[in-house]
Amino acid sequence: MKNSSTSSISEKKLQTGVHRLLSEPSKIYTTASGKRLQVLSPGRLNVHEGPDFLDIALLLQGNVIVADAEFHVKSSEWNVHNHSVDENYKSVVLHIVFDNDVKLSLPFETLIMNHDEVRKASEDTSFEINIPDVFSIEELQQFALIRLLRKTSDAKKYVNQHGLDSGFQMLSGEFLNKYFNRRKRPVYTSERLEQLLQILPSSHVFKLLKELSEGAELHIPDMMQQLIKTKITDEGSHLRRELVFNSVLPLALCLANEESRINLFLWYWSTPALHSYGILKRRFKDFPQNFIWQQQGMLEYIRNYGSKTVVISDVIKDYGFAEVLDFYYLGGSPYKKYPFEEE
Known part of the structure; x- marks a missing residue:
């Protein structure tokens, strides 16, 4: 027009x-x-x-x-x-x-x-x-989506290659390893994180994922709230929350039927942030961190692109989501x- x-x-x-x-x-x-x-x-x-x-x-x-x-x-x-x-x-x-x-x-x-x-x-x-000059609010939303789809695509590959049980543990192990290595003063020892990893297959987390894969009718907001609030072992709320967003949610999107997938996306885009990240506040001082998706978008932008100008459609094409995710379509x-x- x-x-x-x-x-x-x-x-x-x-x-x-x-x-x-x-x-x-x-x-x-x-x-x-x-x-x-x-x-x-x-x-x-x-x-x-x-x-x-x-x-x-x-x-x-x-x-x-x-x-x-x-x-x-x-x-x-x-x-x-x-x-x-x-x-x-x-x-x-x-x-x-x-x-x-x-x-x-x-x-x-x-x-x-x-x-x-x-x-x-x-x-x-x-x-x-x-808004910072490096990108606009719509690009931030795109980066938040890219981050979620990237992790979901990785989760799908793990499940396809290793099955749900092993795939979930391998995906979570990869996240916990990164979580440990990115901290100068780790809150958790490697032994505690390994203990958490070994408990996951018998935890309520895996039980809910299994039910989701079997097409059970779950109330997604309650399910996700339970995952956020309920301890798996002796981990703190921050680690548990990160585990949910980096491993459990992507895997849930792979396993969900159409209705559950809609509600999972809705939950992702409406969940408030627990706290502000200092690194993001320093980098994007004029941009709010009210919701998880805002933080996820900033993290994804920093992860690969720094301050470079990017074309979102080209970024999405590079990931090849359509080749892995059966609910993703590009360009039509x-x-x-x-x-x-x-x-």
């Missing part, structure tokens, strides 16, 4: 409002077709030709999709602008509108948003927080194709 007319000025403000509202990753939407939608990252606002939002990350019916989105006031504008025959728009998976005046039979979902809410968001100066919808893509 790009043009230079006077009327486009207000539309660009509305795009900003849409982008801001979509920047809340714990909010659940329902598409026009009735599908459950969670925007894990709103993507980048596009000021050039092509879709309005690039590299938007969605959780749609339990599938993670990274592609593009387009905004129009009315759904019929898609046809007016001939987007269906423009290959710049072939990766659009979400059409955001105020008025769904025409039902389009195309490979994307339609999300109807409230005009007044979007207008209010576009004028709300509270969104204009001071798993449900339908454009007419020019049909075989």
